[in-house]
Amino acid sequence: MREILHPTPIRPARKPSGPVVIWNLIRRCNLTCKHCYTTSADIDFPGELTTAEIFSVMDDLKTFKVPVLILSGGEPLLHPDIFAISKRAKDMGFYVALSSNGTLINKQNIKEIAEIDYQYIGISLDGMEQTHDLFRKKQGSFAESVKGIKLCRDHNIKAGIRFTLTQDNVDDFPAMLKLMDEQDIDKFYLSHLNYGGRGNKNRKDDAAFQMTRNVMKQLFEACLKWEKQGVEREIVTGNNDADAVYFLHWVRKNFPHQARHIQTKLEQWGGNASGVNVANIDNLGNVHPDTFWWHYHLGNVKERPFSEIWQDISDPLMTGLKQSPRPLKGRCQTCAHQKICNGNTRVRAQQVYDDAWAEDPGCYLTPEEIKHNCRDT
Numbered sequence: 001m002r003e004i005l006h007p008t009p010i011r012p013a014r015k016p017s018g019p020v021v022i023w024n025l026i027r028r029c030n031l032t033c034k035h036c037y038t039t040s041a042d043i044d045f046p047g048e049l050t051t052a053e054i055f056s057v058m059d060d061l062k063t064f065k066v067p068v069l070i071l072s073g074g075e076p077l078l079h080p081d082i083f084a085i086s087k088r089a090k091d092m093g094f095y096v097a098l099s100s101n102g103t104l105i106n107k108q109n110i111k112e113i114a115e116i117d118y119q120y121i122g123i124s125l126d127g128m129e130q131t132h133d134l135f136r137k138k139q140g141s142f143a144e145s146v147k148g149i150k151l152c153r154d155h156n157i158k159a160g161i162r163f164t165l166t167q168d169n170v171d172d173f174p175a176m177l178k179l180m181d182e183q184d185i186d187k188f189y190l191s192h193l194n195y196g197g198r199g200n201k202n203r204k205d206d207a208a209f210q211m212t213r214n215v216m217k218q219l220f221e222a223c224l225k226w227e228k229q230g231v232e233r234e235i236v237t238g239n240n241d242a243d244a245v246y247f248l249h250w251v252r253k254n255f256p257h258q259a260r261h262i263q264t265k266l267e268q269w270g271g272n273a274s275g276v277n278v279a280n281i282d283n284l285g286n287v288h289p290d291t292f293w294w295h296y297h298l299g300n301v302k303e304r305p306f307s308e309i310w311q312d313i314s315d316p317l318m319t320g321l322k323q324s325p326r327p328l329k330g331r332c333q334t335c336a337h338q339k340i341c342n343g344n345t346r347v348r349a350q351q352v353y354d355d356a357w358a359e360d361p362g363c364y365l366t367p368e369e370i371k372h373n374c375r376d377t
């Protein structure tokens, strides 16, 4: 959106030094959300990495030039050594973010949290109060999470909302955008429902394509409004790389003179990066191409360093994910926007068609919208 209003010159695309690692340190969680990909519970899970093992993996990640660690769970604040782990990661120079449900951030621990100096804390909200508490199966959890966000904000910690869109919470979306203004929240992350973990059993609840399109339009408009107002706010969407293509169509309609420029920038961004610039380590040390591939193991950091596992392309899934272009089929294969989207979310294809290279069933674009890019017209 900033590139529409204040375009910057096209420069060679920058390659990240290593993958962003999303690290589920612990599976234990104090909540049992409907869409949770880890199917967590408030119990100890056996076989999790010890803190000493976590530290030695961290050393390997640093040598491998991993720039970012996103510490997640379960609920990472339930890890008994979360602050020691976070502090060490910060001291080593990682960009460190925390993905939390926010309910355990309170007046007692906020100082300690602030001292870590996390670059970002993402707090999940599944809608406004009633919807959220129903999803989280706990009354009062919305209030606790919002309190967590406020506490972060009051202690100068960048914090934001993580929202997973479904048919059950789509009606709350406008109110969520309002909440961003009311609470002056730094960041909004909209995640599309994916089919891993508990999400898999709720596949039929996925917001219909038309709803997704409406929500995306609202998000673009809110983002444009904030950008015009000069409000510093970060808007990110995840788990559906067709969003970038849909955005390009929105630009074509509303800012046609900028469409080519935006197309080039989006192509430089490059779309889906699972297995390339995004990696996941689970609580047991298993490595996955991203957080939604928990049923697919590339190796375990207790047995082999992450750096080795990640570069090993003898695994057929990793061979395909690292290939450019990827060996896509169906409409993804013939899509004019492959460079922007990179075939989207392969786990959805695998779960629906039993073929990781089939077209992504979560693509909400019409056949017309995937026919031409700006250079064709």
Ligand code: SF4
Pocket: 241, 242, 245, 331, 332, 333, 335, 336, 337, 338, 341, 342, 343, 344, 359, 360, 363, 364, 365, 370
């Ligand atoms: S058809 Fe496939 S590659 Fe094209 S936008 Fe949709 S998901 Fe992406």
